[in-house]
Amino acid sequence: MKTELRRRQPPSKSKKTSRRYDAKRVHQGIAIEATLKLGMNLILSVASITALIKLWPYQEIQQAKLAEVRRAVQDTEIRVDKLRGQLNRNFDPEQTQKLMQEQSYRVDPNQRRIFWMSQ
Secondary structure (H helix, E strand, O other): OOOOOOOOOOOOHHHHHHHHHHHHHHHHHHHHHHHHHHHHHHHHHHHHHHHHHHHHHHHHHHHHHHHHHHHHHHHHHHHHHHHHHHHHHHOOHHHHHHHHHHHOOOOOOOOOOOOOOOO
């Protein structure tokens, strides 16, 4: 059997130009894709910023309402604490006599009234 060695021949000019043309098309495709991605990101960014600008007044109104509710909660907590203190005092067995004296005009029988007289 006869073995033939074939030498690799340099590509012809038509093949070189077709490869260059293919490479150019690939680069153009990548450039177009990158441009489209940047354009879409720009459109999405503008839409997001527009939505935030439109929602800003609503957010400020909600913050004002929240501050008002928090103030009301603080006032209510102060009132509840005061009422709890009164409730504990009203049900304290040691202060029953004192409470009865404060809430009525009766006086403890063991206690004497003092009348101040001017001279």
